[in-house]
Amino acid sequence: MTRTKVLLVDDEVEFASALAERLQLRNFDVRAASNALEALASINSDTPDVVVLDLKMPGMGGIEILKTIKKIDRTIEVILLTGHGDRESVQEGMQSGAAEYIMKPIDIEELISKINSAKVKGDKNRAESRR
């Protein structure tokens, strides 16, 4: 059974590294990127199934990265990582095509559930676009 490919995009490098390792222990194929440039390069070299994307990042912010991902491949599902109080940004993100959002500090089991749901959704969209 192929492992779900997850791209973690967060400028908090140590947090992303710890989270990546936890997901790898749970049999996910995980890459991490700390900015938009790294994230888009990673997507272009090896398309992930799901992107877990921090909303508030320096430079090109989460919403802009989300829109760019959707232009590259609309079947890549995106889960937004957000702090409390970013309600307007979350709303904008969901309207821009994000599948889900989750608040920091995260609950790992909740994140995994959302990743699995997003993967199913993405697979379904890919199957439909091939018809």
Added chain:
Amino acid sequence: MDSAGEELRIMQMQFIGRIIASFTHEVKNHLAFIKESAGLVGDLMASREHLDVKDVHHTVDIMQSIEDQVRKSSEFCSYLNRFAHRMDCLKTTFDMNECVDDLRVLMHRIANQKRIVIGKAFESDRLQIHSSPALLQLMVFCVLEEMINRLAMNSRIGLKTLSSKEGISVVISPEGEETPQSEAERRCSIPFLQNIARRLEGAFEEKGKDVVITLPRS
């Protein structure tokens, strides 16, 4: 309350709100890292029947990084605590360098959204002054925020303090490409900031691109 007093109250509330929002965002990130790292230790213990030397070293490294992060978070809380206590009295004796540096640290996340570095070059001696640290921080915040808004990504803002016969000055210098802002786009107008400086018997001046806030020692 007259309109000038009302405007000051509103600006102070907005300023405090911005600082608290930025602080809580930063602390949430610290807590997220601590939670993930603690969870990772648990996961590693659960995933292995026997821990080898490599696993033990890895676990020790994670525990150390948790300890380091808790220390950083605690230090950061001290900055907010000092910021809050600046408002205990209308006027008090304080160190200008420490007061301005506290604000610089608390504004790091705001500036970092555009990867702007707020550098410091403070006079090495303690610069004791008897004035309003809260109003000083409000003025510096307004200037820094306006500069951050108009500077391009990856720019720099210099913060300098110096002592002269007029008093003690904070010089704020933008370094980088700028998008001009209209007066209407500024949160705090120049006349508003000049009024605050006058209340403290000081001066707020624009010297070229730099802003200089000077306050008397007492």
